[in-house]
Every structure is written in structure tokens, then in C-alpha cells.
Amino acid sequence: MRIRTLLTWLLLFLGATWVIKNNIVQIPDNVQQTFRNGVSRVTTNLNSILDSNWNFNQNKTSTKKDVSDDATPVESIVKNKNLSNKYYYSYQAGTPDAVQNVFKRAIATYNATGIVKIVPGAEQGWLNHLELGTYRKNVPLNQSRTIELGIGGPKIMEQTGVVSRIANHASAKLNIYYNKAVSQAVATHEVGHALGLDHSQAEDSVMYPLDREQTALSPADLAGLKSIYGETK
Template sequence: MKRKSWIWLLILTSIVLIVTKNPKVIPNLHSQIKETTVKVQPFLYSLKASLDNKLSGKTKSSNQKQVSKTATPIEDPLKNVTISNTYYFHFKKNVPQSVRNSFTKAVNTYNDTGVVRLIPGEKQPNKNSITFFIYHKKIQDITSNTVELGNGGPSSLVINHYAINSGQAGLNLTYPNLAVKDSVAVHELGHALGLAHSSDRHSVMYPVDQGESSLSRGDIEGLKSIYQN
């Protein structure tokens, strides 16, 4: 028993000497863990999006060179990025039922393409989201022959070419008879998903309301250029 005790004492003494002579051994290990975590986080986001899309869709990169000449243009924040095609959407509490109905129809219109998947639910960390809202804005120039019916667009956080989009789409209730329409809701939701204005009068993204609520071929091609190859 005494001999074994001496052996253990020698081992413990050796360990103490190693730590004393090289006290940076433990801090270095901690530093490596922190550095690895920082480097892995963006990859985890990308991996999570890929996993989500294997179950519910696809994660692809948009590429300007691959966009058809007839495709609806893309908003700058979603150009040349990789992004999940799944979104969680919710309404702000003050949104009236009439506006909710128009945006719900717009959601169904985009879901019917099979390119994106919009799911009701609150905004979640590291997930694409869309917030529907209302606002009031009067025309400033009384000689103008146009009024603002709505507002919308993407807001992306990009990490290593992977984007998380917090889009918004709203209707101007200063002019409810003009703004609360399916065509306006589809237009503003298109902006939130990354579609920019189009010069094609048959596109829902034409900058002046034409009463069009059905996506054109160019609109669908524009969506595909963002969310698919």
C-alpha cells in the first residue's frame, strides 16, 4: 500500500509541474473552442437551411447570369445569395380583417407556385419571416395623378452568401378603397420575397396597379432565380 501511495504522489507532482511550467495550456484550449464556435455558426445556419429544404423545399443560390431576360427583376438584398424558400408570416395586431384576407390570398398565390413555402407563425431566430402591416400616408403633391397604395421589401442578413430575410409588406389605409385589393397585396408580398418592379404590364410587379393578381411567367421565373437554380 505504501509503495502505491508513493507512485500516486509522484504522478500528482508531475501533473502540477506541467501545469505550473506551461500555464497557457488551459487558456489555449478555451481559445480554440471559442474560435471554432464562431467559425462553425455560419455553417450551422447554412446546414440548417439545407436540412429544412430537404424536408420542405430547396435551398439554392440566385445568380444574375442565370436569370432569364423575361424574368421579373430581383431586389438587391437577395441577389447572388443562398436562401431558404421557407418563410414564417404573421400579422401585426392592428391589421384589420379585410387586409388580412387580401394578404392571405396573396400567400396562397405564391404557395401555389411551389417555389416558396409560406407558413403562418411568429418570427423565429435564423428563419425567414414576413410581417404584414398597415400604415397611413397622404399624398403630398395634390397635382400628382398617383397615390401610394402599399409598401414592402426584403431586409436580409447575409453571412457567407447565406441570407436570412425579414421581409415586410403593408397597405396604405389612407386610401382603403384603392389599397385593400388582392392585386396590391400580391405586389407588396412580391417585394418582401425579393421581386423588384417590372416593366411588363402583365406582371404583378408593374409599379402602377393594373388590377393584376395572377403571377406572370416572368414573376415565377424571377422567384425561381432567387430560390432555385
């Protein structure tokens, strides 16, 4: 009698465990789905413009200071270089029209400053050039709560000696894995990097590392550009 009761309880217990286990096995599909949506919503809210320069600069700018009145920082490799303010630009093969359009608007913004002059043209020799295009990169959400929308930066070639010359063969790319990367603000930010601007902690700067849909250059951004390319040449 006792043993039977014990067996009954044991069976009940095992049965309950099996049901619970089964639930645990069955529910996760929904749970994971919900979780995934939740995380991606948070990620979208963070609206990151994160690019490779971001982590790098986070480490670099350990001494925080109020930068709101200062010029937007410039990348160290373009500092005190006698770079021409004239640039040629071309698109990587297969760059979608929508991407070309946002880059065109970004370029118009920089040209309107009179500080740089960016015109269509292939990469050649010691002339400054911007290569514009796209890439696809999915940053796993469990590794980062931010999404990477673009990448851009200068590539300085320099010759010193009897004949000294310098050119910037830069690139700016939008991460078309994410639809929201195809925006004038992201293009303006990445072209800014290509021209030598670094991240700014001022929220009205196009070089603020998170996407604020900022498409107009701030006075500090203009000052940063002038520090690289001088006044109107």
C-alpha cells in the same frame, strides 16, 4: 363738374374692383372644391401602386430595354443569395380582417407556385419571416399625381465566416389611407417585393408599378422567383 365726374368714375371703379375682389374671395371655395375633385379623379385614374421602390427604380432603370420575355427583375440584395424558400408570416397588431384576407389570398398565390412555402408563424432567429400590416400615408396631391397604395421589401440579415447563414426578415404593408389599397393585387405586389422581386415594365407582371389589378403571377414573375429560390425544394 369735371372733378365730380372723375370722382364718380373713381367710385364706380373702386366699387367694381370691390365686387370683383369679393367674387374672387367668395368663389374660391367652390373653385378649390372643384379643383380638388378634379385632381383626385385624375389621381384615381392613374391607379398608382406607387411605393417607395418606384422612384428609386425609375432612377435606376435609365437604360430601358424590352423586358417582356425576361424574368421579372429581382432586388440586388437577394441576388445570388442562398435564401431558404420557407417563410413564416405574422400580422402587425391591429391588422384589420379585410387586410389579413387579401394578404392570405396573395400568399396562397405564391404558395401555389411550389417555389416558396409561406406559413403562419412568428419572427424568430435565422428563419425567413414576412411581417404583414398597414400604415396610413396621405400623399398631398400637389406633390404627386399618384397615390401610394403600399410598401414592401426584403431585409436581409447575413452572417459569413465559419458559420454562414442568411435570412430575410421582410415586410409588406398596405396604405389604408386609401380604400383601394386593400386589394389582393396590391397585397400580391408588396409580398412580391418582400420576397425579393423588383419592379417590372411588363404590364402582365404583378410587379408592374401601377395598379392593373393583376393578381396572377406571369411566367416572367415565376422565372424571377425561381432565380431567387431555385426550383421546387
